[in-house]
Amino acid sequence: QVQLVESGGGLVQAGGSLRLSCAVSGRAVSDYTIGWFRQAPGKEREFVATSSWNGPKYVDSVKGRFTIFRNNVQNTVTLQMSSLKPEDTAVYYCNLKILGNDYWGKGTLVTVSS
Numbered sequence: 001q002v003q004l005v006e007s008g009g010g011l012v013q014a015g016g017s018l019r020l021s022c023a024v025s026g027r028a029v030s031d032y033t034i035g036w037f038r039q040a041p042g043k044e045r046e047f048v049a050t051s052s053w054n055g056p057k058y059v060d061s062v063k064g065r066f067t068i069f070r071n072n073v074q075n076t077v078t079l080q081m082s083s084l085k086p087e088d089t090a091v092y093y094c095n096l097k098i099l100g101n102d103y104w105g106k107g108t109l110v111t112v113s114s
Contacts, residue, residue: 002026002103004094009108012084020079022094022105030072033097036079038090084112
C-alpha cells in the first residue's frame with residue numbers, strides 16, 4: 001500500500017522560507033516521478049514541481065525560489081521554498097506517479113502573510 005505523508009507547513013511572513021517534506025512508504029521514490037502540487041482557496045489544484053529521471057521541473061511562478069530534491073535513502077521528497085509570497089498560500093500536496101496512477105498525500109497548509 002502506497003502512503004504519502006506531508007509535513008512542514010505553517011504560517012510565514014512574505015519573504016520567508018519553509019521546507020516541506022513528504023515521506024513515502026510502499027514504493028521507492030527513486031523509481032518514479034514524484035512532486036508537489038498546491039491548491040489555493042477557490043482555485044484548482046496546480047502543478048508546482050516534480051523530480052524525475054530527466055531532472056526537476058517547476059512551474060514558472062516558483063522558478064528560482066523553490067527547490068525540489070529527493071532522498072532515496074530516506075525515501076522522501078522535499079520542497080525548499082524561499083522568498084515566499086502571499087500568492088503561494090495554499091494546501092500543498094505530495095504526488096507520486098506510478099504507471100499512470102496518481103497517489104496523493106492529505107496535504108499540508110502553507111500560509112504566507114503580507
